[in-house]
Structures are given as structure tokens and as C-alpha cells.
Amino acid sequence: MTETQQRVSVDPAMSVDDFTAAATEWFQANAEPKKSVGPGEGAGHGAFDVSVFADMSFEQEREHILGIADWIQRKATQGYHAVDWAVEHGGLGLSRAHARALGRVERQFETPGTHELVSVTVGLIASTIQALGSDALQARFIQPLRSAEILACQLFSEPGAGSDLAGLSTRAERDGDEWVINGQKVWSSGAQFSQWGELIARTDPDVIKHKGLTAFMLPLDTPGVEVRPIKQMSGGSSFCEVFFTDVRVADDLRIGAVGDGWKVATTTLSFERDHSESGSEGSASGGSWKQLLGTAERMGLTTDPVTRDKLMRVFIHGRVESYTNRRAADLARSGMPGPEGSLGKLLWTEGMTLMAEVVSGMLGAKLTADTGEWGTYEWNEHLLGAPGYRIAGGSDEVQRNIIGERVLGLAREPRADTGPWTDIPR
Template sequence: MTDTQQRPRVDPDITVDDFIAEARAWLDENAEKRTDRRGDFVWGEGDFDVAVFHNMTFDEESAYIDGISDWIKKKSERGYHAITGPASVGGLGLSRKHARAYGRLEREYASPGRHELIGVTTGLIAPTIDAMGSDTLKERFVGDLLRTDLYACQLFSEPGAGSDLAGLSCRAERDGDEWVINGQKVWSSGAQFSEWGELIARTDPDEVKHKGLTAFMLPLDAPGVEVRPITQMSGGSSFCEVFFSDVRIPDDLRIGDVGQGWLVAMTTLGFERDHSESGGDGSSSGGNWTKLLATAEYTGAIGDPVVRDRLVQQYIHGRIESLTNRRAADLAKSGTPGPEGSLGKLLWTEGMNSMSDTVSAVLGARLIADTGEWGTYAWGEHLLGAPGYRIAGGSDEVQRNIIGERVLG
């Protein structure tokens, strides 16, 4: 850390209660209380955002991402952006209990929002490099990624491979101390805003497909890289296809050993499926229980016994998801999520889709007729986006395979 990034020292033995008391005082000074929590939420006031994927122009989305980054940088002055991380990357070196408690606390305050690229940068690629990268890569990337001084996307999926990550065909061929990359990736969220990408490429076509892969950090401004945003049915262009034509990168950007790409990819996907610090209320994207209940109350659908039953089932699902995530977190003693994370990921996507069904029953025609009525037609962005997460981070079918093979045996 530089002198400008120095932060107050924190007692490594500080209790969770004392830590949260300090964090609450800091948040009171630097953030506003949320108004979309039950008891604070006022129907008809402020923005009603339940979108899963953002429907913005390039400039709007870029500014939105930078706003989230500014908040993370502000938190980094106190180490709240990397509570479990070591001091060498600006973290506090505290436990996951401290981190989960802070996560619950921060949800009481308004924040600039969430974006997939920020989550991938800080929650997937930074910890993957920390777990699998060389000392040089760790020093070069981890601190900057956690502070969002750099943005990084995943370069995993391909048009011809789908959910079968081991079947990818993007090639990396060694040429002395460099690798030459050729091929294509797709569904790379935030690639148009990223400086770097975590690439999984085939380095040995003669090996069994899982064993012939290698991982790299790839600069997206390198000659031969072309990023093309894809317009989604929800209106935005959150993800992209990326093409590589004789792209040269040095070997010191390799993550792990040659042939360890599958292990690196599974490490990243383990973090992607880990929702252990989520509240389980669907607040991460696509709306939450409070907004769903308020919508039912506003429309009068709350009096329908069938709707009431669906609402109760939605609430129960959220509680089960939260408890399952906590259990998975307790099992992740090493700090790297295991296959149990697939349970949380599957519950999350199922919860988003059941919320779509419930709000459809609540709103009816209001979902397809934009009359300007606050908090109604806006739910359409949730319905259009929710199915995407049945594919993102590994399809539902892949999650069930992981659960069946690696959890249930």
C-alpha cells in the first residue's frame, strides 16, 4: 500500500460486535440509510429498480460502474473492501464472521448499486489470483483488483462449448517466453469496460480435455483483441463476445502451472457460486422480498389466498437460501468455496425465477402495459433478466451434476 492508501490499524483480535460498532459509526458518517427495507420503504418514492441486467447506454453504464468503484475505494481507506484480506493487499486480516457481519450491516445503508463486472473483479478474479497465482501475479493484481483500480472480466464460455467448459477450443500456443492466443469467447460480462480478462485456453489438444487447459491474465488492449457488446432482450449490453487473433502475452501472465487451467477455472467458479455472504433476500439483483410484498399490497393482490401462499413460499425460499449459504460458509474452512456453493447458486436462480412467477400473478397485464404507474411495469426488467442466471456461472443442470457427484457422492 502507498502512503495515500494507509488506513487506521485494526486489532486482529477485535470482536465482531466491537468491529461492527466501529463500522456503523463510519457508515453513519459516509452513507445514507436505505429506504427500501421493510419499515423504511415508502411506495411511490424514489427509483424502483428491480432489473437483473442493466439497460443503459455505454456512457451511462461506464459512469454507473465508476460510481460503485468510487465507493469501494472509499471503503478501502478503512479496509472494509477486503475484511478477510491481508494487510499486504489493503485488507484487515479478520475472519469470515467479521466479513459477513459487515455485509449485513452495509445492506442497511444506501450504496451506488451492484454490477456484474465489479463482482467478477473483486469477488472472483482477485481471490483466484490470490489462491492460484504466482507471487508476482499476486503483487501485481490482487490489491488493485480488490480496490477496483483495475476491472477484469471472465473469458471462459465459447459459442461451441456452452456449459461444457472443458470442451473449449480457444488455443494458446507457446512461442518461447510468450503465448499466442487465437479463438473466441462469449457472454463475457463487462468486457467492454475491462482492462484485463481471466482467460482459459487450450494449450495441449492431445491431452484429455480437462487436462489440456491453461489459465492466463490477458490485457484487453493487446493487439489482436476485439470486443463486441451483445444487445440483450432486456435492452442493455451487459456482456460481450471477444475475439483473439494472434494475441501475444508473456508467460509471466500465466495463472498456475501449464495444464492447470481446469483447476483455476473451478476455483473461480467456486467463488462465483458462493453466496455465503448474501442475505438470501434477493437483494443482490432483480428486486427483493420487500418490493415484492409492497407490490402485492399496492395492487390489492395480497387478499388473494393463492397469491398469499406464493408470497409465503417466496419468503420461505429466501430464508432457506440464507441458511444454506451460512452452512456452505462454515464448510469452507480454507476460504475457498467447495461444491456446496452450487447449492446456494441453484437456490438463488430458482428464487429469482419463482419471484418472476409470483410477481406475474400479482401484476397481470400491468407487466406488459407501460402506463407510467410506479413500481409495476418496471418488474418486466426482472422477468426478462432472471432466466439468464440459469446459465450464468454454470447452468442449472451443471449445478445439479456437481451436487449429485461431489456433494451427495
């Protein structure tokens, strides 16, 4: 935040009801109330967006991201961007109940929407720096990341290391007070709009693969960094390849100790899998229950018993997901989500798949031919994008392994890659 944007102070003993009233007053002065028609959100009226990944030109996507960042910075003047974060990190130091109350208030108003890069910046990387960064890194990065003054992407996956992230081969070699980076990352959402990236690189190839990794905050305007957007099947180019050729990064930008990169990576991924602030009534990417209901209403299918049964399956799944996420959040009061977050992530991707199946049955051919009818052909962007999240943040298979081994205590799967990384066949 700039000096002219310093947030107001809040009584740490403020009740949730008083906080809700104050937040509502601020939102009424700074945003327009949402307009809805009947139970279905805006059924038959206005823009209809159920996309999972943006289908925009470079300039459109850039303006969309900047609009979201500007809104977060406006909220930051009141501390509403970080309600339950510590005051020294730009937050209000209030409880999670206050944060949830703020979310309920905000959902009543028109806001710029979401974008994965912004979510990664404020929810994942800021949280990782808070959990594991040095005092200097925390002082430098937490407030500008959490308020979206700077944007940062993940530099994790590689062409040969996706679900098996620990097998990555991008190298970082020590040279005095700097590290020299060579290699390639892929599927880095929003890299073309980012100023920074959270990079996981291999610093010791002679130990087991999980032990030889180190994490860094890397400025993407460093010489030797090349970002190449990837055209995706749902349109747009949100994903990128990022290449590193003799890229130098200072050691004081290292996150955690040398060799602790796997811990940093799994911490970030645990925040990615924590959907405790989302729910069936939210506006997460991929569409909501209300939008699905709106389509059913527009199609005149809400009196059909088969369709009603399918709709209720989606609704119930959403409620179960919401309560599961709430429980996982309560278990993570220490500020670092545990393996239970994998269950929430799995429920989320399964919920998007279920929604795709239900809407496909309702729309039929209207999914493949654009008739101009509201809330019909637009669902293509959901169907084409939703499968991506069965891989992003750890595949469904990885989530099931985590749940089985770390939550249920089942025996680990046999492994053939427990020796030094250099000895693993590739």
C-alpha cells in the first residue's frame, strides 16, 4: 500500500456483528449491490461467465487482472484483504469468523471477479512467505503480495515433472552470494503478467529427489528469463512456458534453507488445495450452483423430476464440499493447511465434473451450436476447462494417495525412485 492508502485501525475486540455492519457500510459506498432475478443468479439476463480459464486476448486479460488487483488494493485501505492476518503483515488481526463474515458481505456486491494469477499471489505465495520466509523476505514481500501490488506466479511443473514434481530437473548452482539457474518450467499460470515467481530448483542432484531442492523468489525481468504463452483448447493463453538460461538470483531471495525446497513446494500446494473460503454459494471459477440453476430455469427444466434430482446432487455435493472445507480450515488454525486440504481439492474437482455432466444432459446440442440463448453455449468454457483442475495443484490420483497415506494411515505405495536423483531413470 502507498502512504495515501494506509488502512484504518480496527478494535481487535470488535464483534463479528459490528464488523459485518461496518464492512457492509463500506461496500455500499464502494461497490454496486448484485442484482438477481429469482433463485437462479441473474437468470436470463446480463453477462454469463462459467469459464475455468480465461478466453481473452493479452490486453483483455491484463486489464482484467489489473482491475482485480485495484479492487484488492482498495479493500486493503480497510484491511479487508487480510482480515485474519497479523497486523504487522498488513492485516486486521481478527478471527477467521470475521474473515468469513467479510466474504459473505462481499458476495452481495458486484466485484471484478477472479483470476488464477491473483489467487496464487495473494493466497498461495504470500501465505508461503508468511509461513516459511525469513524475516527479511516477510518484510519485503507479504504486504505487497497480499494486496496484489506485485503479482507472482508458481514456477513448479516441468515437461518431465508434473505429478512427480520432486523429479524436477531445473538446476540452481551456487556462485558466491548468487545462484545460477538453468532449465524450463511449464503450465505457469499468468507468468506473462507477473513481476515475480516462486521457483523450485534442484541444488543437489546427488541426494534423494525430495531432499535436493531449494526455493527462491525470482524477479521475472532478470536477464535470461524467457516467458512463452501457451494457447489452450478453451481459448486464451493463461498458461506459459518459462525458460531460464544462466539466470542469476541472489541468495537473500531464497525461501527457507538450502535443500528445503520440497517443504516450501508442499506448503504452497497445501494452500492451493485449501478451498475453505469457497463454497456452493461462492463465485469460484467454473461457475456456481446458482448459474446452473439459472440455466435450468431458462430451459424450463426445473419441473422435470429427473433434472431436479440431478440438480440436487450438485447442490448437496456443494454443501458437503463447503462443510468439509470448513472442517479442514478449523484443523489448520496454525496457519498451515494439512493433508485434509487434499479432500477439499478432490471434492472441488469432482464437483466441477458433476456440474459438467448435469449441464451436458440439460443442454444437449445447444452445447455444440451457439443459438445465442443465454446460459447455454457459454458452458463450453466450463466443459473444456474443468478437466485441467484434475491435474493442477496435484492430480486426483496424488490427492487420493495423500488422503490414504497421511489421513487414513494406509500403507505407502512401493517406490522405485528412493535413491539419489542422478540414479533415477528418466
